[in-house]
Amino acid sequence: MTQKDLLLMTTPVRENVNIPYHDIGPTTSLPEISLVAGLHGDEINGTYILARLADFLRGIEAGEYPELKLKKRVLIVPAVNVLGINIRSRSWPFDKNDLNRMFPGSPHGETTQRIAYAVLEATKRSRYKIDLHSSSADFEELPQVRIYYPTEKEREGARRFGLTAIMERRPGPVFSTTLMNAWKVWPGESYLLTVGHAGNIQLYHCQEVFRALVTFLGRTGILEGVVLDEGEHGVFLFTRDHEQRVYAEQAGMFVSDSRVGRWVNKGQELGYIYDSFNGNVHTKVVAPATGLLTGIRRQPLLFEGDMLLRVCTKQPAA
Ligand SMILES: [Zn+2]
Known part of the structure; x- marks a missing residue:
């Protein structure tokens, strides 16, 4: 047992x-x-x-x-x-x-x-x-x-x-x-x-x-006996200096179909914040840097200051 x-x-x-x-x-x-x-x-x-x-x-x-x-x-x-x-x-x-x-x-x-x-x-x-x-x-x-x-x-x-x-x-x-x-x-x-x-x-x-x-x-x-995949997969070490975070500047509904684990380019659209009454987009949320999308908010209801996403860059910020 x-x-x-x-x-x-x-x-x-x-x-x-x-x-x-x-x-x-x-x-x-x-x-x-x-x-x-x-x-x-x-x-x-x-x-x-x-x-x-x-x-x-x-x-x-x-x-x-x-x-x-x-x-x-x-x-x-x-x-x-x-x-x-x-x-x-x-x-x-x-x-x-x-x-x-x-x-x-x-x-x-x-x-x-x-x-x-x-x-x-x-x-x-x-x-x-x-x-x-x-x-x-x-x-x-x-x-x-x-x-x-x-x-x-x-x-x-x-x-x-x-x-x-x-x-x-x-x-x-x-x-x-x-x-x-x-x-x-x-x-x-x-x-x-x-x-x-x-x-x-x-x-x-x-x-x-x-x-x-x-x-x-x-x-x-x-x-x-494990068959190890020794192919060249990228493994990256990120510190806080590699992180770029995006926070909500105002409340609303955050909607995104972006998947974590994707490499994104600076400025790429990653989601939208909608006005929860009239449905208008009031903020287009874009990647703050080129890098790996390592985290994203899944709760749509937002307050000002909530973290929306995190992108990790290959190089630390200067
Ligand atoms: Zn835990």
Whole structure:
């Protein structure tokens, strides 16, 4: 049996609640890689991707793919916020705490602190640690690898996913309480994958990230026999200096059929802001620079100052 419980919690009148995880591959050593999703219960892409990945790896273990061999132990937690996901809630439903603001957690604290502690304990000794997220329901992110004050090894290692965009981020003020920050004090490599937007599944993004994870497992030798596509695909490292953002100058309805992941030219039309009463276009939204469209607003209702889109340029701004 490879399904185990990360933590078992009792509830006042209902059944116990547990956080199940997959422990797949040879158990003679510590997990070589830990993959976590669903710290936020409404970010369904990550949960779907990791549940599918677990099914795939179990299939390999069962001999369904004779050409593939799992060489190392893999730990997968598809949904940490097991209650939030039932009701599409980002936070833990009982106390509305954000699980990704609870790290490093405590074994003696409140429920969400104990969950954070259990996640960290189970994963921190893995050589590779990967946390999957989505943007909010309002903003769609191109599937991307995010690295935070990375080591040189991580900056290089992020390329193994083969995803077009690697975003090097300077951590914000809440970063110190995240899983990623808690991982950073442990040896090894930590990556955050941001996939699409919350609220539903964007299948094309999920398929791309599933392939990226299998590629990563292949390139790190965890999974043997993966046919790696060694074609010359562009992988770009973007910092904040490569980003050009467009914000709404006035309220209205933002409508766009532009897809993230497209290379766009400066001045290219990417959407329109309509007056929500008379239907007139009051702003034509254009690409602020030539580059990769890495994020775009999907919630049409706008207030002044809302971010509409982000283009990343190949060269940093001078
Ligand atoms: Zn998240």
